[in-house]
Amino acid sequence: MKQKQHKTWSAATAVLGVWLLTPAAADAYTVYVSSEKDNTITVVDGETLDIKATVKVGPRPRGIALSKDQKSLYVCTSDADHIEVLDLATLKVTHTLPSGPDPELLALGPDGRLLYVANEDDNMVTVVDVEGRSKVAEIQVGVEPEGMGVSPDGKWLVNTSETTNMAHFIDLATREVAANVLVDQRPRVAQFTPDSKQVWVSSEIGGNVSVIDAATKEKIKVISFEIPGLRRESIQPVGIRISDDGKRAFVALGPAARVAVIDTATLEVEKYLLVGQRVWNLEFSPDQQRLFTTNGVSNDMSVIDLERLKVRKTVPVGRLPWGVVVAP
Amino acid sequence: MSARQYLRCLAGILAREGLRFLHQRERFFGALVRPLVWLFIFAAGFRSVLGVSIIPPYETYILYEEYIVPGLAAMILLFSGMQSSLSMVYDRELGSMRLLMVSPFPRWYLLVCKLIAGAAVAAVQVYLFLVIAWYWGVQPPLIGYLLVLPALLLAALMLGALGLFLSSVIRQLENFAGVMNFVIFPMFFASSALYPLWRMRDSSSVLYEICRFNPFTWAVELIRFALYAQMNWPAFLGVTGALALFLTAAIYGYDPGRGQMRFKQGGG
Numbered sequence: 173m174k175q176k177q178h179k180t181w182s183a184a185t186a187v188l189g190v191w192l193l194t195p196a197a198a199d200a201y202t203v204y205v206s207s208e209k210d211n212t213i214t215v216v217d218g219e220t221l222d223i224k225a226t227v228k229v230g231p232r233p234r235g236i237a238l239s240k241d242q243k244s245l246y247v248c249t250s251d252a253d254h255i256e257v258l259d260l261a262t263l264k265v266t267h268t269l270p271s272g273p274d275p276e277l278l279a280l281g282p283d284g285r286l287l288y289v290a291n292e293d294d295n296m297v298t299v300v301d302v303e304g305r306s307k308v309a310e311i312q313v314g315v316e317p318e319g320m321g322v323s324p325d326g327k328w329l330v331n332t333s334e335t336t337n338m339a340h341f342i343d344l345a346t347r348e349v350a351a352n353v354l355v356d357q358r359p360r361v362a363q364f365t366p367d368s369k370q371v372w373v374s375s376e377i378g379g380n381v382s383v384i385d386a387a388t389k390e391k392i393k394v395i396s397f398e399i400p401g402l403r404r405e406s407i408q409p410v411g412i413r414i415s416d417d418g419k420r421a422f423v424a425l426g427p428a429a430r431v432a433v434i435d436t437a438t439l440e441v442e443k444y445l446l447v448g449q450r451v452w453n454l455e456f457s458p459d460q461q462r463l464f465t466t467n468g469v470s471n472d473m474s475v476i477d478l479e480r481l482k483v484r485k486t487v488p489v490g491r492l493p494w495g496v497v498v499a500p
Numbered sequence: 501m502s503a504r505q506y507l508r509c510l511a512g513i514l515a516r517e518g519l520r521f522l523h524q525r526e527r528f529f530g531a532l533v534r535p536l537v538w539l540f541i542f543a544a545g546f547r548s549v550l551g552v553s554i555i556p557p558y559e560t561y562i563l564y565e566e567y568i569v570p571g572l573a574a575m576i577l578l579f580s581g582m583q584s585s586l587s588m589v590y591d592r593e594l595g596s597m598r599l600l601m602v603s604p605f606p607r608w609y610l611l612v613c614k615l616i617a618g619a620a621v622a623a624v625q626v627y628l629f630l631v632i633a634w635y636w637g638v639q640p641p642l643i644g645y646l647l648v649l650p651a652l653l654l655a656a657l658m659l660g661a662l663g664l665f666l667s668s669v670i671r672q673l674e675n676f677a678g679v680m681n682f683v684i685f686p687m688f689f690a691s692s693a694l695y696p697l698w699r700m701r702d703s704s705s706v707l708y709e710i711c712r713f714n715p716f717t718w719a720v721e722l723i724r725f726a727l728y729a730q731m732n733w734p735a736f737l738g739v740t741g742a743l744a745l746f747l748t749a750a751i752y753g754y755d756p757g758r759g760q761m762r763f764k765q766g767g768g
């Protein structure tokens with residue numbers, strides 16, 4: 173009897189524990205959106221989608237990235253020719269990092285110490301030490317470098333050059349360009365799969381996404397998009413995100429106002445989701461339940477429910493929203 | 501008479517309307533084909549025309565086909581309401597109405613029963629349409645399918661009452677066809693069923709005001725909000741008020757001392 177009672181109690185405690193833990197597990201997270209036109213970072217509550225703060229930063233903030241300790245945000249303030257570091261606790265810019273002219277997109281190395289920055293104007297990728305706050309190296313790439321993707325295993329950096337139409341594979345050990353893969357016109361974003369085996373490169377003008385084998389540097393497939401009732405030219409793939417389990421990829425299609433959902437096993441488009449005008453960049457919530465999109469022309473952010481693959485809500489953020497980052 | 505007898509009368513009229521609906525297959529399919537043509541063909545052509553702004557109850561961008569589904573649901577109710585009043589004219593011409601009217605129940609009660617029966621049948625049609633729309637990709641939240649039921653019934657009663665009132669003032673079938681055109685089409689097109697009203701305001705503010713005070717617009721908006729699990733109080737009050745008005749007018753029109761007697765003397 174006593175044992176039974178004990179069991180009941182522990183069951184009850186377990187239930188209570190789960191109940192108490194659940195809100196903590198689905199802990200609130202924050203979405204940060206850079207507004208190219210307002211020169212601000214908009215801070216949005218990930219659950220309620222209310223704007224919590226709008227932080228003034230340098231001119232033309234575009235690419236943003238979270239620090240490894242998730243306590244600060246690196247902001248490419250393109251027209252100020254440097255990177256600003258925003259402390260997420262105080263929401264103040266604490267210092268800047270040198271970046272070379274016109275930084276647009278950036279990627280943090282897996283160790284969290286080195287930041288790789290694409291300098292759109294001078295055909296360089298700059299390597300920045302975030303702790304020493306100094307430029308460590310510069311790597312010559314193609315014309316108008318743009319997309320930056322670091323492989324999760326830390327071996328490769330893929331940079332895309334908008335005008336040369338190439339994906340440059342940079343060996344991070346030697347900081348040398350080891351291979352160049354020709355892709356379709358105006359490549360924008362490079363994104364590795366979580367297993368580091370493939371890199372996906374979106375071509376804005378070409379209207380497609382090249383899936384490249386990271387080992388052989390050969391294209392596995394070029395995924396093209398077709399949306400009934402839309403002209404081909406309006407389909408301009410930019411942002412790419414691949415889920416942590418590697419099963420689904422999401423591609424923002426720019427003026428087509430759609431996000432394509434791609435099955436990574438078959439490399440076929442499963443579905444198109446309607447979002448705001450000129451959707452550019454995407455980011456997952458930490459629990460991978462939601463995907464946030466920045467819609468540049470309609471000045472808002474759409475929230476996609478990933479379980480049901482439906483757009484749940486679209487909320488206004490600053491003007492010309494560009495980059496998006498989610499922090500726990 | 502006891503409440504049980506009243507209930508039996510209602511059940512009888514409900515059963516009769518239900519049977520009539522099931523037996524008239526053409527009417528059954530006709531009621532579905534009309535909104536489906538709009539959804540499959542018309543909406544496809546206009547797919548990308550709208551959907552440039554977010555208006556309540558929607559929380560994100562929608563395709564045109566998603567926008568017009570509540571309007572088409574209301575269209576089913578409108579046609580159904582008019583059709584059931586058309587059947588009143590038939591019944592009257594064929595004499596089966598007299599059988600009903602000589603029953604010991606008060607006339608207003610018989611009319612209300614008839615309205616409820618018509619509304620129930622129309623709601624079934626709307627649900628069928630919503631199921632097809634679901635497979636077409638228009639998928640409101642599941643709770644909306646439950647919440648829309650009272651909205652559908654209230655709107656159906658209102659539109660049915662309007663039909664009933666019209667049938668009370670019309671003497672012959674031929675006239676009725678004309679009224680259908682003068683009532684259904686203006687009501688449908690001058691409403692928020694096919695386009696958001698802010699679009700209307702862009703072209704004409706007079707038209708906008710007409711649309712805003714069209715009872716059919718209230719019906720559409722009430723259904724639209726309910727389908728997305730929200731309440732639209734102005735639309736609700738509008739529909740309720742219009743129902744009260746039309747029903748009073750219909751009961752007045754069918755008062756043996758007035759409308760019906762006049763009809764007997766005039767039309768035979």
